Amino acid sequence: MxxxxxxxxxxxxxxxxxxxxxxxxxxxxxxxxxxxxxxxxxxxxxxxxxxxxxxxxxxxxxxxxxxxxxxxxxxxxxxxxxxxxxxxxxxxxxxxxxxxxxxxxxxxxxxxxxxxxxxxxxxxxxxxxxxxxxxxxxxxxxxxxxxxxxxxxEPHATRFELHWTDGAAAAVIAAWQQWAPIAPDDITANLTVVAEPGRPLRVVVFGAVLRDGDATSTMVDELVAAVGTRPGVRVCDGSTFRDLKRALATSVQRTDSARVRIGRSEFFADPLPTAAIATLLDGLVDVSQGRRELNFTALGGAYNRVGPDATAFVHRSEQFLLEHVTDEGGQWVERSWAIAHVYGSGGVYPNFPDLELNDWATAYHGDNLARLRAAKHTYDPDRFFQFPQAI
Ligand SMILES: Cc1cc2nc3c(=O)[nH]c(=O)nc-3n(C[C@H](O)[C@H](O)[C@H](O)COP(=O)(O)OP(=O)(O)OC[C@H]3O[C@@H](n4cnc5c(N)ncnc54)[C@H](O)[C@@H]3O)c2cc1C
The missing domain is CATH 3.30.465.10 (Uridine Diphospho-n-acetylenolpyruvylglucosamine Reductase; domain 3)
Known part of the structure; x- marks a missing residue:
């Protein structure tokens, strides 16, 4: 090398x-x-x-x-x-x-x-x-x-997937964002909303619980009660953690698709208001080709028990991450991102790079930026590693 x-x-x-x-x-x-x-x-x-x-x-x-x-x-x-x-x-x-x-x-x-x-x-x-x-x-x-x-x-875990359609979308998002980021640490529940032409909107809450099936069912009941509508599909199955990862990788999680992916994302420290959720969902109704997704990832827990300057990863007080992803052309990603951005923290996950950001360095690294620039000067003073954006 x-x-x-x-x-x-x-x-x-x-x-x-x-x-x-x-x-x-x-x-x-x-x-x-x-x-x-x-x-x-x-x-x-x-x-x-x-x-x-x-x-x-x-x-x-x-x-x-x-x-x-x-x-x-x-x-x-x-x-x-x-x-x-x-x-x-x-x-x-x-x-x-x-x-x-x-x-x-x-x-x-x-x-x-x-x-x-x-x-x-x-x-x-x-x-x-x-x-x-x-x-x-x-x-x-x-x-x-x-x-x-x-x-x-390697823990034993129970995978769960709950599927709702159109009518429940707003209630599911509202309940999820109040619940998932502050749920007990051994519960990871993410949420995805998928819009495709000619199909009803799909709203899926999925993830893993480091408990047995019965305890997971009780947890799922709590979430369903908070939503107020029963899901059409409800899956709960226990397995080793490796097998659970495999199962999730082939279901609702981001797939290794060869399709072009256009996406923007942001961290959120507070829940989205009801009106913003409704406007985000309105933006999904006119999909005429391809696929549009809103992907919510729950944070909190151990992510936030590390200080923002303990490592270069600065985003340690966020509640969730929201991605707007599509494989179609057009302006939907930009519009959807702008609706949510009003309520976002301005922080962006460095592993979801966003070429549209005006100040990418601050969005990715926040208050750690000056220290990162000093480290860059020490370890790569001639800025050899610089494509396309050097710190
Ligand atoms: C299907 C899919 C699923 C995903 N799931 C998740 C997820 O569950 N959680 C999550 O956090 N993210 C997830 N991501 C995002 C993922 O974290 C980023 O895309 C990540 O950058 C991919 O790393 P890579 O090594 O595959 O990519 P690469 O494109 O190889 O690398 C990413 C960046 O790191 C640099 N780099 C790579 N290797 C080195 C090295 N050895 N030394 C120095 N620099 C290096 C590259 O130059 C590039 O800038 C997912 C992405 C996809 C496509």
Whole structure:
């Protein structure tokens, strides 16, 4: 890796690292030199429960390898998402409300800098680099070649999915946003609203509960009572955490679709008012082609028990994340985002990059920006890693 970077430096070719290749803004693609880490995907688990994971590993491989040891890490659901890109931007997932972000479980990382030095960083060695990597590390400071995580025992979990149609949408969103972000930590309940031409609107609350089926059913009853309308479909099934991830990855979760994805998102510290929910839903009725989605991700819990400056991931007092996603052209994403933005916190998840932001650096990094710029100056003073936006 160091030799490749030296070649890029000598020839003036731009070099860009790629983990799983899923960056929504295409930042792991280049007409220059692609540093594809895909084959660095070895995974080893120590007796102390620490896992050393090659930066090219993808999530399905990570979960499978850790499952052999009865262990896991809090991480996302897309099976082909790269562990590197996910961790370096934060990492939201089904265990996040109990164990925090994927980057919160990071213990150390090996990084190749632009000057060819290979550093092992952690809270003692090059702590500013380690701090910066946890939430702002994607393509910014160096090429991460391996990551060490503190794993947790793989839990038994119950998956649930509740499907409503049109009439209940506003009530489901209103009940969900009052309930999911402050639910007990072992409940992760996300919400998606899907509009497709010629089909009724689908409203799905789905997720995982680290309890048995009966306890999960009781929890589901509470949510249904708060909504006031029974769901048409109700699924509750228990499984190992790895199998649950697999099931969710093939159901309502974001799929590895080849379709073009256009999306904008924002964090919210407070619930949306009833009128805003109604206006958001009105924007879904005239879909004539493709698909429109509103995806709500519950935060709170362990995500918010870490200080905003403890890692570079600054968004530690948000209640939920809302994405407006489509695969059709037109202005719907912009309109829908603008309706919700009035009530948003202005913060944006770095792993959902948004090319329309006026001040992307503040939106992604907030009050951590000055410290990140100092770390950039220390570890990449010539701004070699700069495509397309350097901190
Ligand atoms: C199907 C799908 C499901 C998803 N599910 C979730 C989810 O559940 N939770 C969640 O939080 N997010 C989720 N995401 C978003 C995901 O976190 C981001 O897209 C993330 O950036 C993907 O990482 P990657 O390694 O696959 O992508 P890449 O495009 O390879 O990398 C993303 C960025 O990190 C940089 N980078 C990659 N590897 C390195 C490295 N080794 N060293 C330095 N920089 C590097 C790249 O240059 C690029 O800027 C999902 C995305 C998709 C497409």
């Amino acid at each position: 160091a030799r490749t970077i030296a070649y890029a430096q000598a020839t003036g070719v731009r070099a860009v690292p790629r983990g799983g290749g899923h960056c929504f803004a295409g930042r792991s693609s280049t007409e220059g030199l692609l540093l594809d880490l895909g084959r660095l995907d070895a995974i080893a688990v120590n007796a102390d429960g620490r896992a050393t994971i090659g930066a090219g590993a993808r999530l399905a491989h990570v979960y499978n390898a850790l499952h052999q040891h009865g262990r896991t890490i809090p991480a996302g659901c897309g099976p082909t998402v790269g562990i590197a890109g996910l961790t370096l931007g934060g990492g939201l997932g089904l265990l996040g409300r109990v164990h925090g972000l994927t980057c919160d479980a990071l213990v150390s990382a090996q990084v190749v800098l632009a000057d060819g030095r290979v550093l092992e960083c952690d809270t003692q060695r090059d702590p500013e680099l380690f701090w910066a990597l946890r939430g702002a590390g994607g393509g910014q400071f160096g090429v991460v070649t391996s990551l060490v995580f503190a794993t947790v025992a």
